[in-house]
Amino acid sequence: MAAPRKPFEPPTQEQADFLQRTIEQYGKATYNFALRLTQNEADARDLTQEAYIRVYRAWRSFQPGTSFLSWIYRIVTNLHRDELRRRKGRYQEEIPEDNAPQAFGGSRPLAVEPIDEYVESQMSEPVSKALAALSPDQRQVVVLADIEELSYQEIAEIAGCSIGTVRSRLHRARHQLRKLIEKYSASTK
Amino acid sequence: MTNDDASREHPDLGTLVDYLHRELPPGSDAALLAHLESCRPCAVVYEEQARIGEALRMQARAGERELPQGVVASIWSAVEREGSVQESWWERLTAAFRPVVAVPLLVALAIAFFYFGVPAMHGGTAVARTVDAGYLLDDHAALSSTVPFSESAAVPASLEQDHPGGNQQWVADAGAAGGAATH
Amino acid sequence: MQAPSHVSYVGEMQTMRIGDQHGEVAIYRVEHRAPDMTRKWYLAPEALYGDSTISRGSVSFAVDVKRNRVVVSENGALDDPDVLAGNFDLLVKNYRAVFGPNETFDGHPVRVITLINKYTGETAMRVHVDAQNDLVLERERFASNGSVVEETRFEHIRYSNDIPPAVFAMPAKMDVVQGDARTKPSSDVNAIANTAGFAARTPPYLPEGFVPVAGYVVEINGVRTIHLLYSDGIRTVSLFEDKGPNSVDLQRYHPTAAAVGPDAAQSAEQGSTRLLVWTAAGVHYSLVGDLTQPELEKIADSLGE
Numbered sequence: 176m177a178a179p180r181k182p183f184e185p186p187t188q189e190q191a192d193f194l195q196r197t198i199e200q201y202g203k204a205t206y207n208f209a210l211r212l213t214q215n216e217a218d219a220r221d222l223t224q225e226a227y228i229r230v231y232r233a234w235r236s237f238q239p240g241t242s243f244l245s246w247i248y249r250i251v252t253n254l255h256r257d258e259l260r261r262r263k264g265r266y267q268e269e270i271p272e273d274n275a276p277q278a279f280g281g282s283r284p285l286a287v288e289p290i291d292e293y294v295e296s297q298m299s300e301p302v303s304k305a306l307a308a309l310s311p312d313q314r315q316v317v318v319l320a321d322i323e324e325l326s327y328q329e330i331a332e333i334a335g336c337s338i339g340t341v342r343s344r345l346h347r348a349r350h351q352l353r354k355l356i357e358k359y360s361a362s363t364k
Numbered sequence: 365m366t367n368d369d370a371s372r373e374h375p376d377l378g379t380l381v382d383y384l385h386r387e388l389p390p391g392s393d394a395a396l397l398a399h400l401e402s403c404r405p406c407a408v409v410y411e412e413q414a415r416i417g418e419a420l421r422m423q424a425r426a427g428e429r430e431l432p433q434g435v436v437a438s439i440w441s442a443v444e445r446e447g448s449v450q451e452s453w454w455e456r457l458t459a460a461f462r463p464v465v466a467v468p469l470l471v472a473l474a475i476a477f478f479y480f481g482v483p484a485m486h487g488g489t490a491v492a493r494t495v496d497a498g499y500l501l502d503d504h505a506a507l508s509s510t511v512p513f514s515e516s517a518a519v520p521a522s523l524e525q526d527h528p529g530g531n532q533q534w535v536a537d538a539g540a541a542g543g544a545a546t547h
Numbered sequence: 548m549q550a551p552s553h554v555s556y557v558g559e560m561q562t563m564r565i566g567d568q569h570g571e572v573a574i575y576r577v578e579h580r581a582p583d584m585t586r587k588w589y590l591a592p593e594a595l596y597g598d599s600t601i602s603r604g605s606v607s608f609a610v611d612v613k614r615n616r617v618v619v620s621e622n623g624a625l626d627d628p629d630v631l632a633g634n635f636d637l638l639v640k641n642y643r644a645v646f647g648p649n650e651t652f653d654g655h656p657v658r659v660i661t662l663i664n665k666y667t668g669e670t671a672m673r674v675h676v677d678a679q680n681d682l683v684l685e686r687e688r689f690a691s692n693g694s695v696v697e698e699t700r701f702e703h704i705r706y707s708n709d710i711p712p713a714v715f716a717m718p719a720k721m722d723v724v725q726g727d728a729r730t731k732p733s734s735d736v737n738a739i740a741n742t743a744g745f746a747a748r749t750p751p752y753l754p755e756g757f758v759p760v761a762g763y764v765v766e767i768n769g770v771r772t773i774h775l776l777y778s779d780g781i782r783t784v785s786l787f788e789d790k791g792p793n794s795v796d797l798q799r800y801h802p803t804a805a806a807v808g809p810d811a812a813q814s815a816e817q818g819s820t821r822l823l824v825w826t827a828a829g830v831h832y833s834l835v836g837d838l839t840q841p842e843l844e845k846i847a848d849s850l851g852e
Contacts, residue, residue: 432796432798434796434799494794494795494796495793495794495795495796496796496799497795497797497799497800497815497822497833498799499767500787500822500833500835501817501835503765503774503785503787504774504785504820504835504836507732507762507774507776507783507785508783508785
């Protein structure tokens with residue numbers, strides 16, 4: 176039996192203004208979050224676009240006074256996860272957390288385009304490579320904890336898991352980052 | 365926990381990571397600090413983790429990108445397809461149209477803004493990561509408009525779908541353009 | 548499609564551009580007022596899109612309804628009558644004009660002129676010109692195999708000296724925002740290349756009939772970039788070069804992989820305009836123009852010699 180249809184609500188100026196404001200204030204942060212998650216521009220663009228379309232549709236469910244960024248990051252995370260599932264044949268989605276880390280290049284990116292040559296050449300290469308080598312769930316928790324500097328509680332809400340899971344993922348990620356950075360630092364000497 | 369107990373109980377990596385992220389309960393927090401002050405090997409591991417965090421943040425900051433205009437345009441196109449607020453915009457546009465003898469004034473303002481406003485706005489050169497190819501297409505069209513029957517002369521690029529919106533801010537080199545002889 | 552100084556008109560124009568991968572069609576409404584050459588374009592129907600562009604001479608005002616703003620741009624290239632006249636000489640030099648048969652369009656007698664490339668013998672373009680006022684009513688551009696790559700024509704046109712000034716009025720209550728402001732280009736392309744600040748190159752190979760036409764040095768987000776235009780009077784190709792950290796983002800145009808000598812490249816198209824982008828020896832190159840892919844690659848390869 177189909178779910179009852181919500182009555183159609185014609186879009187309002189308020190809705191469009193909300194979208195415009197949030198694009199202006201948070202569009203860049205959202206795009207960069209998507210870029211760090213996916214490690215390639217094409218997927219980041221798609222994710223950002225799709226997330227904002229969801230924001231537009233669900234604008235009434237945003238609670239003023241709460242963190243818009245947490246809300247849209249949750250949307251981006253869910254969309255990313257859905258996309259990974261859809262591409263399961265080409266990409267191994269869930270790496271069991273006690274497995275060895277994916278070597279760089281072993282975890283195939285969602286699209287052909289690797290991270291921009293410019294970023295690689297200019298940035299701390301071992302750290303950049305190490306982050307790219309993590310599994311998607313580990314990379315996500317590192318991005319949210321270390322780059323976005325969110326609390327475990329906020330990360331749990333965004334990632335849709337328990338604080339305990341956030342904690343253990345981050346611990347393992349940090350452990351693997353340490354080993355990967357050592358490895359990539361040694362290979363550049 | 366006594367100081368002796370603290371120095372014997374070396375924290376594991378997970379605990380140090382939690383401490384780094386200020387996620388330890390207040391009591392454990394203080395005890396760990398005391399331990400780190402007296403245990404050099406643990407302090408070394410902690411500092412290493414702190415440096416990894418710093419490097420991640422630095423790399424993220426340096427690699428930060430602007431939101432591509434194409435993404436913004438796609439969002440609005442998708443929104444329009446869902447039925448956006450054309451009616452009130454149209455009403456506003458028609459209500460706003462007035463015969464205004466303002467074109468020369470606007471040109472003067474625009475030129476003044478360009479020469480004085482743009483450098484002030486940008487405060488010197490900024491480093492870009494990517495240049496939308498739409499800019500190159502626009503610039504090619506603009507220069508080609510001098511060619512008779514050029515395709516680009518027909519319709520302004522600003523009306524094309526997915527136009528980047530002329531948001532690429534740039535300053536022509538007046539020295540090179542002005543100094544060279546014309547034919 | 549040039550903006551004549553002696554005839555005012557209102558019309559509906561359709562453009563169609565056909566690339567190798569996809570094509571695009573758009574319909575515009577145009578109102579043009581002589582002699583000050585004020586022009587207004589909008590995507591038709593206006594009620595659906597709402598945007599329009601009003602131009603006079605080298606200044607244009609793009610009305611962006613979505614963002615409630617007017618973007619003011621200036622194209623200095625349109626200010627220089629010498630460049631325009633010189634390019635017409637180039638067309639006459641490289642193309643042979645064949646006249647007829649005469650036709651009528653919307654009740655107006657029309658001269659049909661076919662332009663044939665003197666070097667290849669291929670028909671490059673056909674224009675339908677109003678016999679009474681020289682307004683170009685239709686223009687078709689052809690690929691070397693004779694297929695149409697671009698067609699721009701008026702669907703309807705009405706000559707009128709009664710276009711109300713209000714049509715060209717700037718909308719009030721909109722933010723005025725600075726867009727691109729291009730100064731007048733220089734015709735001394737080699738001098739431009741020499742002022743780039745890095746070892747800029749000009750292409751040793753160009754298709755027959757092509758000469759350097761104009762160029763300038765610009766700063767795109769702080770990076771010094773040269774833009775050189777080459778043309779044979781009808782077809783044009785631009786070469787952009789810079790040595791900064793920018794990379795060109797072609798994602799919106801669905802690029803495909805290509806190669807220029809040993810260097811990886813990307814190619815894409817928008818309608819019948821092609822782009823080829825690559826980096827060699829630390830210099831970023833972009834070729835943009837209405838040439839075929841093999842022709843662009845040949846120019847690109849010659850830059851590596």
